[in-house]
Amino acid sequence: MRLHHLILPLLAAPLLTACVNDGATYEIDGTREHVLSLIREQPYFWDSKVELFMVVSRMPACMRRHSLGPGTAKTRVEVYQVPSGAFIIKAGKRLYATETQTCESFVKMDSEPVEGMGKLMGIFRAKNGELVFVKEEVPGPADAEE
Numbered sequence: 001m002r003l004h005h006l007i008l009p010l011l012a013a014p015l016l017t018a019c020v021n022d023g024a025t026y027e028i029d030g031t032r033e034h035v036l037s038l039i040r041e042q043p044y045f046w047d048s049k050v051e052l053f054m055v056v057s058r059m060p061a062c063m064r065r066h067s068l069g070p071g072t073a074k075t076r077v078e079v080y081q082v083p084s085g086a087f088i089i090k091a092g093k094r095l096y097a098t099e100t101q102t103c104e105s106f107v108k109m110d111s112e113p114v115e116g117m118g119k120l121m122g123i124f125r126a127k128n129g130e131l132v133f134v135k136e137e138v139p140g141p142a143d144a145e146e
Contacts, residue, residue, distance in 0.1 A: 019042045019043070019044070020040050020041070020042035020073050021041050021042065022040055022130065023038060023039040024038055024124055024131040024132050024133045025038075026079055026121065026122055026135070028100065033058065033059040033060075034057070034058045034100060035055075035057050036054060036055070036057075036098075037054070037055040037057070038054060038055075038068075038077050038131065039052070039054075040052060040071075041053070042073070048072055049070045049071070050071055050072060050075070051067070051069075051070060052067070052068035052070070052077065053065050053066065053067055053068060054066050054068055054089055054096070054098065056099075056103040056106070057103060058100040058101070061101075061102075061103075062100070062101075062103035063103055064103040064104060064106070066096070066106035068091040068094065068096065069091070071091060073126055073129075074125075074126050075091060075092050076092075076124065076125045077089060077090065077123065077124040078090040078120065078122075078123050078124075079120070079122055079123070079124070080118040080119060080120055080121065081118050081119050081121050082113070082115075082116075082117075085099070085101075087099070087100070087118075088109070088113070088117055088118060095110075095111070119136075121135065122135040122136045
């Protein structure tokens with residue numbers, strides 16, 4: 001076997017590993033059965049764009065995957081919950097409304113709701129190159145007194 005047959009795959013390996021294909025999950029009720037999961041897929045290593053998808057799941061009743069459109073590996077996705085229990089997803093400047101009763105409703109919004117975005121539950125973001133969900137810290141009774 002010639003040397004270049006061995007070296008070529010080794011040189012190509014770093015290019016293939018530059019692709020992003022990962023996800024992170026927000027456990028709504030602290031359980032794995034009721035979640036919002038963000039998935040990032042970068043089909044081509046030479047393209048800085050990633051496709052973003054939100055998986056809305058309340059098992060065993062429903063689970064659906066919805067497109068958030070294009071972004072980058074550094075796009076932050078914020079999750080808000082409104083009093084009705086529905087969620088507002090903010091991906092960059094785009095807004096979407098979704099729910100976990102049927103997991104089917106996923107609507108692009110033209111602007112922020114008049115009644116507000118609701119409570120920030122947390123943010124999906126890149127941390128050391130890895131996608132993570134950073135839960136919004138809720139002040140406890142001791143924190144509220146200070």
